[in-house]
Amino acid sequence: MLHVDKDLCIGCGICEEQCSFGAIKVLDGTAVVGDACTLCGACVEACDVGALALTGTEKSRKMELGDWSGVWVYCEFRRGALASVSLELLGIGRRLADLRGVGLCAVLIGHETGDTAAGLIGHGADTVYRVDAPALAHFTDEAYGAVLTSLIREYRPEIVLAGATAMGRSFIPGVATELDTGLTADCTKLEIRAGDGALLQTRPAFGGNIMATIECPATRPQMATVRPRVMKALECDPQRTGKIIDVTPAPEQLQSRIQVLESVVAEGGNVNIQESDILVAGGRGLDNEKGFGLIRRLAGSLNGDVAASRAAVDAGWIPYPHQVGQTGKTVGPKLYIACGISGAIQHVAGMQSADTIVAINRDKNAPIFDVADFGIVGDLYEIIPKLITKIEELRGV
Amino acid sequence: MNIIVCVKQVPDAKDVRLDPKTNTLAREGVASIMNPYDQHAVEEAVRLKESLGGAVTVVTMGPPQAEAVLRQAISCGADSGVLVSDRAFAGADTWATSYTLAKAITTLGAFDLVLCGKQAIDGDTAQVGPGLGVRLGIPFVTCVQKVRCADTKGLVVERMMDDGYDVVKVDYPALLTVVKDVNEPRVPSLKGTMKAKKAVIRTMNAVEINADPALIGLPGSPTQVVKVFPPEPRGERCLLTGTIDEQVEQLVGKLRPYLL
Ligand SMILES: Cc1cc2nc3c(=O)[nH]c(=O)nc-3n(C[C@H](O)[C@H](O)[C@H](O)COP(=O)(O)OP(=O)(O)OC[C@H]3O[C@@H](n4cnc5c(N)ncnc54)[C@H](O)[C@@H]3O)c2cc1C
Numbered sequence: 001m002l003h004v005d006k007d008l009c010i011g012c013g014i015c016e017e018q019c020s021f022g023a024i025k026v027l028d029g030t031a032v033v034g035d036a037c038t039l040c041g042a043c044v045e046a047c048d049v050g051a052l053a054l055t056g057t058e059k060s061r062k063m064e065l066g067d068w069s070g071v072w073v074y075c076e077f078r079r080g081a082l083a084s085v086s087l088e089l090l091g092i093g094r095r096l097a098d099l100r101g102v103g104l105c106a107v108l109i110g111h112e113t114g115d116t117a118a119g120l121i122g123h124g125a126d127t128v129y130r131v132d133a134p135a136l137a138h139f140t141d142e143a144y145g146a147v148l149t150s151l152i153r154e155y156r157p158e159i160v161l162a163g164a165t166a167m168g169r170s171f172i173p174g175v176a177t178e179l180d181t182g183l184t185a186d187c188t189k190l191e192i193r194a195g196d197g198a199l200l201q202t203r204p205a206f207g208g209n210i211m212a213t214i215e216c217p218a219t220r221p222q223m224a225t226v227r228p229r230v231m232k233a234l235e236c237d238p239q240r241t242g243k244i245i246d247v248t249p250a251p252e253q254l255q256s257r258i259q260v261l262e263s264v265v266a267e268g269g270n271v272n273i274q275e276s277d278i279l280v281a282g283g284r285g286l287d288n289e290k291g292f293g294l295i296r297r298l299a300g301s302l303n304g305d306v307a308a309s310r311a312a313v314d315a316g317w318i319p320y321p322h323q324v325g326q327t328g329k330t331v332g333p334k335l336y337i338a339c340g341i342s343g344a345i346q347h348v349a350g351m352q353s354a355d356t357i358v359a360i361n362r363d364k365n366a367p368i369f370d371v372a373d374f375g376i377v378g379d380l381y382e383i384i385p386k387l388i389t390k391i392e393e394l395r396g397v
Numbered sequence: 398m399n400i401i402v403c404v405k406q407v408p409d410a411k412d413v414r415l416d417p418k419t420n421t422l423a424r425e426g427v428a429s430i431m432n433p434y435d436q437h438a439v440e441e442a443v444r445l446k447e448s449l450g451g452a453v454t455v456v457t458m459g460p461p462q463a464e465a466v467l468r469q470a471i472s473c474g475a476d477s478g479v480l481v482s483d484r485a486f487a488g489a490d491t492w493a494t495s496y497t498l499a500k501a502i503t504t505l506g507a508f509d510l511v512l513c514g515k516q517a518i519d520g521d522t523a524q525v526g527p528g529l530g531v532r533l534g535i536p537f538v539t540c541v542q543k544v545r546c547a548d549t550k551g552l553v554v555e556r557m558m559d560d561g562y563d564v565v566k567v568d569y570p571a572l573l574t575v576v577k578d579v580n581e582p583r584v585p586s587l588k589g590t591m592k593a594k595k596a597v598i599r600t601m602n603a604v605e606i607n608a609d610p611a612l613i614g615l616p617g618s619p620t621q622v623v624k625v626f627p628p629e630p631r632g633e634r635c636l637l638t639g640t641i642d643e644q645v646e647q648l649v650g651k652l653r654p655y656l657l
């Protein structure tokens with residue numbers, strides 16, 4: 001509970017200003033807490049007269065934290081390939097492990113994983129637990145969840161990271177629930193707190209309008225799914241050595257009440273835009289389906305891929321797997337060129353972590369220019385053909 | 398068919414804005430709505446009921462005013478609503494939320510299918526659905542974009558993946574989370590609206606769902622928010638200047654690193 005000491009409160013309103021959730025109001029000279037309160041404690045810190053206190057914040061369940069050690073990364077393997085987020089996670093995982101002075105383990109689950117495990121060691125893992133079985137050829141939440149849960153129970157890592165991908169965001173919440181521990185979704189920043197070594201997990205909420213830092217104080221492991229393309233992978237060092245441990249899962253772990261009948265690569269969506277380095281995105285400003293021809297040509301000249309705003313997808317100009325944003329994919333390419341996209345918050349939420357953002361829009365007040373590193377105000381049908389010509393000149397095509 | 402739908406009341410995201418002066422979320426006058434994904438979950442439940450028979454019960458955990466989303470669901474064809482509400486639930490994270498919802502659903506009796514939205518647009522976590530599936534001990538399928546066929550034994554659905562979709566078969570009892578492609582929610586009929594107005598909403602508190610006090614609300618939540626802050630601004634906006642040709646020239650100059 002957020003408790004207001006009415007005798008101490010002077011009704012100054014600082015708490016009201018500090019509250020990101022509009023949950024505290026000064027009425028008749030004292031602060032009153034409403035239902036929107038998330039107990040984040042920002043007001044408690046801000047209150048100069050000490051009139052506010054969070055009570056009952058003590059966690060009721062506690063584990064012996066010292067029993068848990070090591071950093072783990074779940075490495076996603078699908079359709080015969082490692083998801084690139086896995087290497088990014090090994091990059092941040094290595095850093096966290098070094099800060100904590102512990103080992104970094106990768107967990108590889110799938111079938112016919114070939115020499116993938118060796119690559120994981122090259123990218124920073126000290127140990128790879130490899131669970132390679134025919135029954136794991138197709139992803140099912142139950143089998144993947146059971147295998148990972150049982151490994152975590154046995155080896156007790158203090159931190160477990162996974163990609164915030166369709167797979168990760170599906171089965172990892174089940175694993176955290178089984179293990180009775182906390183899970184923070186879709187993190188964009190991970191740090192170790194000096195002193196107690198706790199994992200501080202930062203993530204956007206409200207479609208990117210606000211950031212929250214979250215910890216898991218009393219239970220282990222500390223679990224997070226991490227947004228693809230935010231962390232940096234390490235260069236592969238083929239000299240690095242490590243252990244590969246083959247794990248044979250118990251037969252009951254491989255059972256699933258869900259049967260995968262078919263696994264379909266989306267038409268026109270065989271490019272996973274989350275993996276792209278360069279994206280050219282089109283929005284409603286293209287005005288018609290043919291506009292994507294131009295977008296494709298620009299993308300082609302840059303060796304990039306095509307993305308879209310929801311308005312363009314809703315209009316049926318391009319299939320959903322290309323949609324970027326809150327209800328589409330979160331992308332983090334090196335270069336994102338937004339053409340005829342206004343930059344609604346729900347779109348920006350999915351692309352703001354791109355290294356360089358270019359916007360082409362004829363409305364100079366379009367919000368997309370607020371996040372763009374470079375903007376050109378003008379008609380995309382005039383600008384893009386010129387851009388393509390210049391790029392091709394430069395490339396000597 | 399007994400179908401349960403979990404719905405959440407959220408602030409209307411398109412109205413939520415960061416106040417540039419105070420750097421806080423300006424929620425003044427922001428309407429509360431049913432989480433958009435949950436509207437699709439309700440629609441799918443009603444369609445299944447219409448083809449297979451049975452009843453649709455909507456459940457929400459939230460403050461008393463969250464009752465509004467239950468009535469909205471009833472106006473769209475759900476049969477009854479249950480409000481799970483108690484001060485002791487405040488501050489629940491996804492772990493404690495899925496615990497509380499599981500307790501409430503178990504209290505309601507037997508069910509065949511539980512439907513959730515893919516995620517709630519306030520927290521964007523997408524964790525409650527899978528957590529609830531595990532707690533209820535039933536298989537779950539997330540991000541369902543299409544129900545291909547359903548009978549009284551089970552379903553065949555398409556679940557969205559990053560590179561396409563998987564077609565999966567699952568028998569009841571099961572839990573699905575749905576994305577917006579799954580259907581187009583109907584607008585409430587006049588009759589539905591009347592029914593919703595008159596509906597008696599059942600409320601249940603922590604004791605009535607037989608919840609362990611140690612597992613609910615903030616004390617029962619393994620995670621803890623330590624800080625909330627506005628995102629870092631992305632630096633200054635930089636509009637190129639000159640004629641279009643000059644601007645294109647400048648831009649290509651800036652893009653050089655990507656062209657090699
Ligand atoms: C809950 C929720 C979730 C959402 N999720 C997403 C999401 O995931 N992704 C997403 O993208 N949106 C999402 N939206 C929708 C979002 O709010 C916007 O409606 C959408 O992004 C707008 O797309 P747009 O920028 O292409 O179209 P518009 O907003 O219509 O913008 C078109 C732009 O093109 C410019 N233009 C027009 N003609 C030209 C020309 N010839 N040359 C140059 N510029 C031109 C115009 O100036 C305008 O700025 C969501 C909305 C809600 C409520």
Ligand SMILES: Nc1ncnc2c1ncn2[C@@H]1O[C@H](COP(=O)(O)O)[C@@H](O)[C@H]1O
Binds near residue numbers: 434457515516522524
């Ligand atoms: N308080 C709640 N009451 C009922 N259902 C909820 C609640 N919170 C989450 N859900 C359900 O879980 C889904 C995912 O929510 P979340 O994990 O919070 O993103 C939502 O779309 C709802 O179906």
